[in-house]
Amino acid sequence: MKKTIQIPLGSQHISLLEPIRFKFECENERIIGVDADVGFVHRGVELACTRSFEFKQVGYVVARVCGLCAITHSLSYTLAVEKLLGYVANDRIKYLRMLMVELDRIHSHMLCLAHTAENAGFEALFMQIMGDRELVMEVQEAISGNRVQFDYISIGGVNRDLTSDLCDLIRKNLTILSEKMEILTGLFDNNWSLSLKYKGVGVLSLEDAYTYNALGPLARASGLATDVRAETSDFPYEALGYTMILESTGDIHARNFVRLREIVNSITMCQNIVDNLPIGEIQEKVKGKPKGEDIIRIEAPRGELFYLVRGNGTNMLERVRIKTPTFSGIPAMMEVFKGSQYADAPAILASFDPCMSCTAK
Amino acid sequence: MTKIETTLPTLLSDIEAFYKPKEWHFLSVNGIDLGEGKIELQWIFSKYGVKDEVVIYYALSDYETPIPSVLALIPSSIMGEREIVDMFGLTVEGAQKGLYLDEDSLQHPLRGEE
Amino acid sequence: MFKSILEAFKNLFKPVRTINYPAQEITLPSGYRGLIEHDHEACIYCDKCEKVCPPGAILFFQKESGDKEYRYNPWLCIYCGECVRACPKPQEALWQSETKQQSGVKEDSANEGWFVWEEACKKSRETYAVAKKTPKSKIKSEEPLCVS
Numbered sequence: 001m002k003k004t005i006q007i008p009l010g011s012q013h014i015s016l017l018e019p020i021r022f023k024f025e026c027e028n029e030r031i032i033g034v035d036a037d038v039g040f041v042h043r044g045v046e047l048a049c050t051r052s053f054e055f056k057q058v059g060y061v062v063a064r065v066c067g068l069c070a071i072t073h074s075l076s077y078t079l080a081v082e083k084l085l086g087y088v089a090n091d092r093i094k095y096l097r098m099l100m101v102e103l104d105r106i107h108s109h110m111l112c113l114a115h116t117a118e119n120a121g122f123e124a125l126f127m128q129i130m131g132d133r134e135l136v137m138e139v140q141e142a143i144s145g146n147r148v149q150f151d152y153i154s155i156g157g158v159n160r161d162l163t164s165d166l167c168d169l170i171r172k173n174l175t176i177l178s179e180k181m182e183i184l185t186g187l188f189d190n191n192w193s194l195s196l197k198y199k200g201v202g203v204l205s206l207e208d209a210y211t212y213n214a215l216g217p218l219a220r221a222s223g224l225a226t227d228v229r230a231e232t233s234d235f236p237y238e239a240l241g242y243t244m245i246l247e248s249t250g251d252i253h254a255r256n257f258v259r260l261r262e263i264v265n266s267i268t269m270c271q272n273i274v275d276n277l278p279i280g281e282i283q284e285k286v287k288g289k290p291k292g293e294d295i296i297r298i299e300a301p302r303g304e305l306f307y308l309v310r311g312n313g314t315n316m317l318e319r320v321r322i323k324t325p326t327f328s329g330i331p332a333m334m335e336v337f338k339g340s341q342y343a344d345a346p347a348i349l350a351s352f353d354p355c356m357s358c359t360a361k
Numbered sequence: 362m363t364k365i366e367t368t369l370p371t372l373l374s375d376i377e378a379f380y381k382p383k384e385w386h387f388l389s390v391n392g393i394d395l396g397e398g399k400i401e402l403q404w405i406f407s408k409y410g411v412k413d414e415v416v417i418y419y420a421l422s423d424y425e426t427p428i429p430s431v432l433a434l435i436p437s438s439i440m441g442e443r444e445i446v447d448m449f450g451l452t453v454e455g456a457q458k459g460l461y462l463d464e465d466s467l468q469h470p471l472r473g474e475e
Numbered sequence: 476m477f478k479s480i481l482e483a484f485k486n487l488f489k490p491v492r493t494i495n496y497p498a499q500e501i502t503l504p505s506g507y508r509g510l511i512e513h514d515h516e517a518c519i520y521c522d523k524c525e526k527v528c529p530p531g532a533i534l535f536f537q538k539e540s541g542d543k544e545y546r547y548n549p550w551l552c553i554y555c556g557e558c559v560r561a562c563p564k565p566q567e568a569l570w571q572s573e574t575k576q577q578s579g580v581k582e583d584s585a586n587e588g589w590f591v592w593e594e595a596c597k598k599s600r601e602t603y604a605v606a607k608k609t610p611k612s613k614i615k616s617e618e619p620l621c622v623s
Contacts, residue, residue: 328440
């Protein structure tokens with residue numbers, strides 16, 4: 001007689017934000033095998049980038065891959081094309097781009113924290129974090145003119161400048177937010193009912209993180225020191241107070257703490273950027289057609305985002321390869337599920353912060 | 362970015378000699394259609410803790426030749442391998458179709474226009 | 476733990492954080508990216524905006540007299556402002572307003588109507604190109620042909 005039973009999670013499930021299906025092979029309540037189906041929202045963006053759109057328009061197409069990390073997608077693509085065109089942005093453009101990426105990281109991490117709290121059964125905390133998240137969304141809307149689809153970065157610069165009014169708004173909102181972050185950190189650390197669902201649950205060991213090439217907050221929670229911000233030299237992160245956040249236990253609690261501390265770090269970096277903004281043009285003319293092949297890596301909120309762009313000297317590109325963080329994180333995620341309880345699965349899944357629109361492209 | 366050429370028969374031994382889990386981060390498998398039935402396959406690695414060090418192993422192949430799987434060496438390559446099976450209609454040992462497309466789909470969207 | 480209970484109790488007496496929307500106006504920050512507006516008088520009809528538009532929401536209908544007509548689909552537009560940046564006379568001929576586009580209803584025929592327009596614009600160009608070529612080719616045919 002068969003000793004295990006199969007329980008599915010998804011593709012429509014109350015704990016999921018986006019469609020993904022897991023098939024858990026369970027022995028009583030314990031998960032011993034996992035199978036994942038991720039391709040529910042495949043839209044063929046890579047194909048569209050090479051067949052339907054010219055290279056100057058593709059930046060706006062790839063921004064539609066995902067709503068939360070729209071800015072990192074358009075930034076990576078733009079940087080890759082700028083490398084092919086032999087253009088190096090000036091400091092002001094670099095700083096403004098970094099500012100938007102860091103603001104994006106703050107609000108994406110806050111969404112993940114809110115969602116993890118909700119899946120652990122703490123609905124009120126979800127509301128509270130989502131309410132605080134509005135502070136960042138407000139800033140982003142004021143800078144770019146839109147709430148979700150920023151369309152802020154274009155080839156040769158950024159589309160809008162930062163006025164002194166905006167600088168004041170950023171300073172004001174980020175100061176309020178950093179006070180709120182202290183309260184949140186206390187809550188996540190000391191709340192007894194949250195620690196029941198978080199501490200020691202969904203552990204990814206350091207060995208497994210190396211073997212399965214975990215990335216982003218998932219890897220840093222296990223103690224694997226990998227961060228693209230420290231591994232590339234496209235942006236002057238070190239000069240603006242970047243520190244790598246590492247935890248060692250690798251459970252949900254550690255992942256939450258990596259995110260909380262990264263938010264605090266990002267707030268400091270944003271404040272530094274606003275205070276030390278260099279003077280310069282925000283948009284420069286870039287001429288030529290992309291020819292050759294280049295790669296770019298950017299630290300998106302969920303981990304490493306990789307773009308490979310190959311052009312042949314015409315308006316249409318030959319290949320745009322998008323490798324998103326969740327896509328290469330899935331083997332590590334499946335490993336974490338093995339050995340844990342089925343009832344913990346929604347909370348573990350939320351702590352990975354999976355983005356299915358990115359994965360299926 | 363360093364590009365190292367390899368061939369499909371020697372791929373496994375090359376990567377086995379090169380890849381150390383604690384030193385290199387495996388990014389992905391990538392395919393690029395070169396037209397006229399040719400395809401370029403890339404295995405991309407980056408080094409932990411070193412700035413801007415990316416190594417790409419690439420091999421030329423065609424649509425029919427079966428591609429050896431690096432799954433035994435790198436467990437996280439399963440996603441990339443399943444993706445190229447879907448998108449280019451290639452055969453990779455141990456990887457089945459059906460990540461994005463239907464399992465019995467006859468499409469291979471990223472192949473060049475025939 | 477007790478802190479959070481106390482906090483939850485205090486929250487009962489705090490004002491609500493949401494906005495009572497239809498009764499209370501939402502104030503958008505200045506510089507909201509809204510509809511693209513066009514001035515017929517100032518436009519020089521260079522077609523630059525049509526070429527750069529990522530979704531293809533701006534089209535020019537070619538009339539037989541040689542004039543062009545500006546056609547814009549507010550529901551297809553992604554409000555990126557690329558057309559305004561490409562425009563040789565920005566703020567005069569083409570500019571981005573702060574008006575928010577209302578959602579489309581069936582009567583607007585946002586899709587079907589636009590497909591008809593797209594077809595019509597494409598066709599109008601072809602017929603115009605043919606019409607422009609015909610007199611030229613007539614002139615050419617009168618000249619002696621060097622290459623058979």
